[in-house]
Amino acid sequence: MSKSDQLRIDAQELAQAWSRTLPSVLDASDQAKVWPDEAESNVLRVHITTAGRSLYSFDFKCTYVDSREVRVELVDVERDNHAVDERTDIIQTLVDDYVRHLHECAQQLHALTTR
Template structure:
């Protein structure tokens, strides 16, 4: 049986929905930016900047596997504009936390994506 559950939402509407919803699942002091992938309508890019003294920023590629599920890939971690080793325990804990929040946001948006 073929899988037919595909994402059929206009990408700009999807980006707008993510832009509005993602801050509701993140820490209040974190800043998020969501962009469309110009080459793939099933992909959005999420940039999260942490607040406080750490000045970390994270870039994630989020690919819709179907209308409900996103595959989240960490692309880059920077601190104060410089690449950092994302294998440290501190960074891994933050990445895991953000990935969980991104999946949480995808769940919130099922009303938009699951049509």
């Protein structure tokens, strides 16, 4: 990351902006929590709970590579507070959708992260 393209926003402010923006790109019935990583100032942690009876929850690590690019990694998937096999088709489909939504959220916040 070049010095000129570093993330220049307070991690707490960025997490709050994500918290406001993420619901607009998720399904209305999904719930999300966003908070800054305690160890890395360019990382946000995102917990998404699916709606309905499936009771899936997903944890993601969103790392700002620079002021524009976000790398999204799946950390964990649980169903009703129990670990599940992340390789199933339904889980992979949900993960792909959420990763896309997380990138959409980051894109909507470019004006904030590139200032």
